[in-house]
Amino acid sequence: MPLYLGLMSGTSVDGVDAVLARFEPGFEIIATHSTPISAELKQRILDMATGKGESIDKLGVLDKDLADLFAEAANNLIEANPIPRSEIAAIGSHGQTLRHRPSLGFTLQSGDPSRIAEQTSIKTIADFRRRDLAAGGQGAPLVPAFHRALFQKSGTDRVIINIGGMANLTSLPGDTEQMVIGFDTGPGNVLLDEWISLQQSKAYDQDGAWGASGMVNSELLERLLDEPFFQLPPPKSTGRELFSMDWLSIHLNNISPIGAEDVQATLAEFTAISICHAVASLGMSSPELYICGGGARNLHLMQRIARHAPGSNVQSTATLGLDPDWVEAAAFAWLAWRTDSALSGNLPAVTGAAGERILGAIYPA
Ligand SMILES: Nc1ncnc2c1ncn2[C@@H]1O[C@H](COP(=O)(O)OP(=O)(O)O)[C@@H](O)[C@H]1O
Ligand SMILES: [Mg+2]
Structure with missing residues (x-):
């Protein structure tokens, strides 16, 4: 074949x-x-x-x-x-x-x-x-059609979350007559990568260790989550045109100075919460969550997603047979x-x- x-x-x-x-x-x-x-x-x-x-x-x-x-x-x-x-x-x-x-x-x-x-x-x-x-x-x-073809399971609500530079999700209802929906949830790794690159000249935060070492700043977190993109109904998609260093700088300039590791911790929390809000908006009760993309390797981010998606089992797509x-x-x-x-x-x-x-x-x- x-x-x-x-x-x-x-x-x-x-x-x-x-x-x-x-x-x-x-x-x-x-x-x-x-x-x-x-x-x-x-x-x-x-x-x-x-x-x-x-x-x-x-x-x-x-x-x-x-x-x-x-x-x-x-x-x-x-x-x-x-x-x-x-x-x-x-x-x-x-x-x-x-x-x-x-x-x-x-x-x-x-x-x-x-x-x-x-x-x-x-x-x-x-x-x-x-x-x-x-x-x-x-x-x-475009990936949701592939997610549906590969991962949908009758009788079990599933959500596939791809965390690349941006993050997108696909809802796969256990009732296969229901519509599959998918949309970009906002940033994935992009802000985490940009911030560590600016501060430490590293391409990414290995295992999320640097973010895990900082404290979440609630004022910054609130401002980031205020972004109107998150209120838009799907269909929606986004990119570096919106979620960029310029975007982050505007918010950082509007609060009292905070430590670089605290910015990283806040970005990880923000990314996890924006993803979990998007999952919650699907209205499924405790769906199985499967993560793919490079973000699946960010252990800290995975832990924060699990924390903000109580009741849902958070795993990687490796569990479903695809790395x-x-x-x-x-x-x-x-x-x-x-x-x-x-x-x-x-x-x-x-x-x-x-x-x-x-x-x-x-x-x-
Ligand atoms: N070990 C790791 N720890 C933390 N983050 C990682 C790790 N490995 C990969 N990543 C993240 O995954 C990103 C790449 O993910 P990928 O799915 O290829 O995204 P894209 O589709 O945008 O290219 C890296 O830029 C990095 O942020
Ligand atoms: Mg890549």
């Missing part, structure tokens, strides 16, 4: 995740691989995403360089595993989000799919989000399989699109 290779680099800009999987006759992961993103490329991505490096030439060169990195990640995975390229039906490449502004009618994922197809000799499917936007949706989140590190890349392999099979990939109830759509564009091998 044909294989599909998913490529994902999220808002954290920590690396390109690659997953080779099959979906027929049943779901199976064949191989995984992660290619790091250099500090230099990460800076160029963030400069472009925050508008500091804007020029059409820089955007074009970045689009090319990202494509080369995505192709390298795919080729690395293939070369590390004894799989003939001919067995891989298609690559599903998410691209690197440089801007996500559904309110202005656009979202921009970069990484030229023509170059990926050329360098891998494999059909490449990309640009999954814009068709949903064209149909009036947010173009995000939390590979869920998103597997979702883009799945979306490639859907498009390649002429099947829709979006859930209109999640994105707000006018209907189900076959997502993305196909770049032949």
